[in-house]
Amino acid sequence: MPKRIEDTRTVNSDSVVGKRLSKVHKPGTMFVVFHGGKIPITSRITVGRDESNTIVLEDVLASRFHAMIQKVKDDYFIEDLDSTNGTFVNARPVPPGKYVRLHPLDIILIGRTEMSLQNLR
DSSP, X not given: OOOOGGGOOOHHHHSHHHHHXXXXXXXXXXXXXXXXXXXXXXXXXXXXXXXXXXXXXXXXXXXXXXEEEEEETTEEEEEEOSOSSOEEETTEEOOTTOEEEEOTTOEEEETTEEEEEEEOO
């Protein structure tokens, strides 16, 4: 059974500090850029085929709940949510259950969908 987003405990979603951090909006917000669209990362976003995700992919190689990207202070991390086909950052697999730090211009591959982390002003 795929890991549901509400089962994923994160700094931003569960702690008092995390809730406070998720409300802070600073200049220079990072965005996930994909298919000509962009989504700001202010706390956490989820990616997958299910309609409840922040980024919904119409990609048969993406799992319903594929990955989560979250901001902790000024750092960005991605976690693979036990997806079937894996999540890749710069062609390297994200180990299941582990967070990988993201940097500007990193290429994220989920199924056939390429995304990048960019600082748009």
